[in-house]
Amino acid sequence: MSDSSPNPRRVVYAVVASTFFVGFGGGVVFPILPNLGEVLGISAFLVGIILSANRFVRLVSNAPAGALVDRIGTRTPFVAGLAIEGVATFGYVIAINSAVPEVWFLLARILWGLGSAFVFATAYTITADVSEADSRGTSMGIVRAGITFGFPAGLVLGGVVSDLYGNSEAFVLAAAFAAFASVVAYLIVPETHVEGAKESVKPWDVERTVPALTVGLVNFGLYFAYIGVLFSTLVLLLGAREITVFGLDSQGSSGMLMAVTVLAGATFTLGGGVLSDTVGARVPVLLAFLATTCVGFATLAVSSSIELLVVACFLIGAGQGGVGGPLTALLADLSPEERMGRAMGTNNVLGDVGGGLGPLVSLPLVQRLGFETVYAISALVPLLAGLVLVVGIYVHTGRLSPTIPESLG
Template identity: 75%
Template sequence: MSNSSRDAARSVVYAVVASTFFVGFGGGVVFPILPNLGEVVGISAFMVGVILSANRWTRLFANAPAGVLVDRIGTRKPFVAGLAIEGAATAGYVVAITSAMPEFWFVLARILWGVGSALVFATAYTITADISEADSRGTSMGIVRAGITFGFPAGMVLGGIVSEVYSNVAAFVLAASFAGLASVIAYVIVPETHVDSPDSSVRPWDVETTLPALTIGLVNFGLYFAYFGVLFSTLVLYLEAESMTLAVEVARIGIEYGEQGTSGLLMAVSALSGAVFTISGGKISDSVGARVPVLLAFLVTSCAGFAVLTVAHSLAIVVAGCTLIGAGQGGVGGPLTALLADLTPEDRMGRAMGTNNVFGDIGGALGPLISLPFADAIGFDVLYALSAVVPLLAGIVLVVGIYTYTGSLSPTVDESAV
């Protein structure tokens, strides 16, 4: 690839990063408000749960068709459309909070957000895979993933501040504005990278079921199950059980952060750690010319983080555990999607990303259903000890699957490229 081609590819990657950051920022802005809908507009606790989970269940069914659509018509239109749909969904929050039927509008908005995010996730990584060479793909994938990851916690912080200082409506309007900006950036800068003309031979049920796609999908399942499904779902209850809170002083006013506030800060710390190591993980895999050793190292890091939580008796140790788990989760992200791109023909990358996203969302959706009852029955120490095993199992699946497919325990980037 010539220097001019590399510069052009880099500008597209940065545009994808900016778009996903701003739409993720918009999603983060509203997140501190949504769990409190019962108090804000009188919605029942059950309906709050439905609203919070509606986007993930929608995306579970939309991921595979989104990936197929990418291979059929290309990346540009679905990417721009997905960002625009997320912007419209965020604007729907403004309608919902001022409506006489807020439950209906919030559920509709979250369903739309699920459809939009399925399109964005399927296209963002496919665009990056299309325009990057094998020796820099890990870095590019890590940068894009970091853009998505950084946006959400940054938006959570700003959303909490804006809603407190101004109003919930102002926070929703701000979120919609950022999401709208994301679609404008994508429309102006991001070109078509995937197909020259629509491929009518691609069918909606033509998902990717190759060994690499299933192997990497199972690893993604384990990561989402342990990280979003276990850690994020149980952290506030764990802090409550351990009576851990964080006192901070803001503007000379002593503010006691209870379990909810402390868990939010810990999630942000974990997400920030993940974003940092997402970039470095992908870059390291490019530097050493192999993905599997880097992936195994970060899977062990995630395992260590959960192990730390089982012996944590102070907030500082909990912070260390959450940081390690975030680092492991993030460090796997770049090399894992890069490995999927290395082992997948370009014309099937959309379908492969759709399959990968389906596995991740299943893990994220099942995690809370299993972890919360388990925490009540067996305690948090045992739950986190079992969760520490999940990344190790994912590592075994990775090694067995890759060895079966390539004949090597650690294929080089050049050997993996198809």
């Protein structure tokens, strides 16, 4: 980055603002669509396909997005990605009023996946570009928190606004915020990654190094359990157990509980990033929060009251959030700057495999095995992710818990 580059803190906050507002569209669909599927005659399997479609699209677009960032820079893909997500969110409005809603919902989720591939690849790359090693965990935590805070706002919007005013109104409001996000990015977010012409790269040029694969596999486990299982089944759990929040129906209640989960995640994303910078090592912090996620799913498996559900959702959110900042900071610590876009793209690919498989697996399994069994199995996932983390880092560095200077070396 050149000496004339903008202030790093200003850049980070600009990214946070943009991703926060566009994040509404990511969350608004979850409290609405699972229940809406029955009304519209959409099967549980097809609902799972629709909810997962964006992640499957990112499977083939994350790597090209990361390679493109290393080739042309961050600003153009970032602004374009936000604009595409805004159009996708408006697609929900068309879907809800269409004679073939499943087609429009699927197209909207596909478009959302394409846009978000560019947003995620650029947001973290921008942050890595402007941050130093000893503050990288904090900076990554701030950006991840900004991205994450938009999601619970969408969950609340989707649950409460749809409950009070209607599904179309909830989607229209989310689309308006998404459009505003792209305007903010266009006016404020600068270029940070490329200063001159770069040689052409292949779109399948992804990182296959031990650090990239290790971090990506941890991301796979987290997204499988968190987005793939919890978010896809919570509304159904509330309906089956007749549990409500503030008298709302299952859609509104699930939106509130998902918001608790994601708000806890956003808060502990900040805490996890700061803590890893303070400790001077990422691995111990990551293992502690992975264990917290495990306890959260174990609690969810036996929850029969709103109080236990709140505790379970809080623990799951705190665990996955606390992992977020240190995990992306660890990837940035171990990746060369000129390959940062590819590294982030690879990480996103594996995360989306997990998030995409989750609904496809969890929705049918809940019908066959029950909620308790599915959540108990999910509690084992973060433990396996912790094992992968320790083994991968040891293979690469020769240490179980390298300090930040050692990880950079």
